[in-house]
Amino acid sequence: MTVHTLTATALRAGYGETDILHGLDLAVPPGKITAIVGANACGKSTLLRAMSRLLAPRQGHVVLDGRSVHNTPSRELARTLGLLPQSPVAPEGITVADLVSRGRHPHQRLFSRWTRKDDEAVDRALSATKTTELAERSVDELSGGQRQRVWIAMALAQETDILLLDEPTTFLDISHQVEVLDLLSDLNHSRATTVVMVLHDLNLAARYADFLVAMREGRIHVCGAPEDVLTEDNVLDVFGLESRIITDPTSGRPIMLPIGRHRIATANAEDGMFR
Amino acid sequence: MSSASLDRIVINRLRRSRKQRVLIAALIAIVVAIFALALSYGQSLTPPGEVIRVLLGENVPGAAFTVGQLRLPRAVISVLAGLSFGFGGVAFQVMLRNPLASPDIIGISSGASAAAVFAIVVLSLKGPVVSILAIVAGLGVALVVYGLSYRNGVSGTRLILVGIGVSAMLESFIAYTLSQAPAWSLQEAVRWLTGSVNGAQLAQAAPLLMALLVFGGVLLSRARDLEALRLGDDTAAALGVSVSRTRVIIIVAAVGMIASATAVTGPIAFVAFLSGPIAARIVGSNGPVLIAAALIGAVLVLAGDYAGQFLLPGRYPVGIVTGVLGAPYLIVLIVRANRIGGSS
Numbered sequence: 001m002t003v004h005t006l007t008a009t010a011l012r013a014g015y016g017e018t019d020i021l022h023g024l025d026l027a028v029p030p031g032k033i034t035a036i037v038g039a040n041a042c043g044k045s046t047l048l049r050a051m052s053r054l055l056a057p058r059q060g061h062v063v064l065d066g067r068s069v070h071n072t073p074s075r076e077l078a079r080t081l082g083l084l085p086q087s088p089v090a091p092e093g094i095t096v097a098d099l100v101s102r103g104r105h106p107h108q109r110l111f112s113r114w115t116r117k118d119d120e121a122v123d124r125a126l127s128a129t130k131t132t133e134l135a136e137r138s139v140d141e142l143s144g145g146q147r148q149r150v151w152i153a154m155a156l157a158q159e160t161d162i163l164l165l166d167e168p169t170t171f172l173d174i175s176h177q178v179e180v181l182d183l184l185s186d187l188n189h190s191r192a193t194t195v196v197m198v199l200h201d202l203n204l205a206a207r208y209a210d211f212l213v214a215m216r217e218g219r220i221h222v223c224g225a226p227e228d229v230l231t232e233d234n235v236l237d238v239f240g241l242e243s244r245i246i247t248d249p250t251s252g253r254p255i256m257l258p259i260g261r262h263r264i265a266t267a268n269a270e271d272g273m274f275r
Numbered sequence: 276m277s278s279a280s281l282d283r284i285v286i287n288r289l290r291r292s293r294k295q296r297v298l299i300a301a302l303i304a305i306v307v308a309i310f311a312l313a314l315s316y317g318q319s320l321t322p323p324g325e326v327i328r329v330l331l332g333e334n335v336p337g338a339a340f341t342v343g344q345l346r347l348p349r350a351v352i353s354v355l356a357g358l359s360f361g362f363g364g365v366a367f368q369v370m371l372r373n374p375l376a377s378p379d380i381i382g383i384s385s386g387a388s389a390a391a392v393f394a395i396v397v398l399s400l401k402g403p404v405v406s407i408l409a410i411v412a413g414l415g416v417a418l419v420v421y422g423l424s425y426r427n428g429v430s431g432t433r434l435i436l437v438g439i440g441v442s443a444m445l446e447s448f449i450a451y452t453l454s455q456a457p458a459w460s461l462q463e464a465v466r467w468l469t470g471s472v473n474g475a476q477l478a479q480a481a482p483l484l485m486a487l488l489v490f491g492g493v494l495l496s497r498a499r500d501l502e503a504l505r506l507g508d509d510t511a512a513a514l515g516v517s518v519s520r521t522r523v524i525i526i527v528a529a530v531g532m533i534a535s536a537t538a539v540t541g542p543i544a545f546v547a548f549l550s551g552p553i554a555a556r557i558v559g560s561n562g563p564v565l566i567a568a569a570l571i572g573a574v575l576v577l578a579g580d581y582a583g584q585f586l587l588p589g590r591y592p593v594g595i596v597t598g599v600l601g602a603p604y605l606i607v608l609i610v611r612a613n614r615i616g617g618s619s
Contacts, residue, residue: 016426049509074515078515083509083510083513085507088506091505094560097284103514105515109328119284119285122284123284123389135284250424
């Protein structure tokens, strides 16, 4: 496992006429879990797409190990940097083993045979995601949580040192969300895989990330350790939401409680109840 | 990381690929069987021994003409055209993740026909020039349809809708040109509307085979990228596929193949469209659909032509037979796509 540096400098990117990222700088801490949070349409997914070269920047660079990702041959890049898009398409009737095998694509040459190494990578990916038992099942018939684990398995079979995930927990119930995030943490601990993910849930982001990035209107509003990023002021700036921040007794990480306009008990006014 | 699970993965993979090889072999056997039938049994029965002697180049009285001059060229051209239509069609369908994305639906075949009809009727051209114009026009229409549907990348649905529109325009252009056609060129021009292997000659086989080998080779070299594209453009890109470049290469190769076949036989309706889905039914949509669809294409053209000649009351060109087969399936697909609320 080599240490890779992935940075974005003065990154400007968007679709059609509009810019979505307005000159953004980010250095992804190697070997850590980074979570990107922010309001809808603040450019989280766009940032992920630009970093994985799915979207060409208008200005600025995304540099992996000193080389612009947009000048790196796609196959070569795909051996270092993996991406799980927000809504991947599973071809009708494909089996789990078959889908996970597709992750080996960047490791294969023209007309080269499937090798023992490929089988082993698939086996490792299946067992890491606890989907070995599902290997011969059709992806269509899996539950949402199982399916997401299978997609992650495909990205794992790619055996990249950096893994980007666009909202890997969307459409999952809370236990499956935790399961997926635990799995990514395992991966980060056991193989030092650098994980960068877009997450919707602030509290899960603060819980699982080593490095939290809060985006606002195409720029990075603040980034750093979850304790420093998830503050009442920042939540107000980024989401326009009044909130209280308390400390999770289990993890010691910050938890955000939205205040809103209703059902505000008097206890809320008595500062200190939660602190 | 138990080795038991690894063994199971390997065993299942080998079992799957063995099953696929058996299915492909069975399809090849079917093609060979219909080919043999078409050579030996038409208006009259030629004993297999005589057929083989003719194929070996012996001069067998009677059989040398019926088999060597009539049936063999027809069967050979049927196989080659069928392979080309099936292969080119499935490449489009897989690449755009939609069975409606077949070249005969999105205007590529009508582009080739329109150019040929125009060349014959208006420019009074004949022979290979017409074929070359047809191939160029097929490619041109493909690129125009691709260009018109480009907006932040190409979505399959947009390309199909643009293609259907372009196809309708070309069809009316063909109808207008034909209405102006002098009687002497009409017959030659009409050949470009309904695919047929009537009057096939062995001399046409060599260029068709060349096109099939060159373009087919290109497509096979991209087979893995095509497989990855089935996971969506983003996932394919994340797996290291250069999506736009791969698409252009596949479009050029598939259109080159289809237009070459169209130049020889005319547009044999729906073979490109039907082969892929039938192949997916047989080998599974994640099996070797490219090869299987090419073989199904050969089966459709061979069997369609045989049925049109001998099994139906009256004689019909193969394009009529495949058209009758394909149209209901097209309706089913469109109805189903609408019910889901448009396909992705």
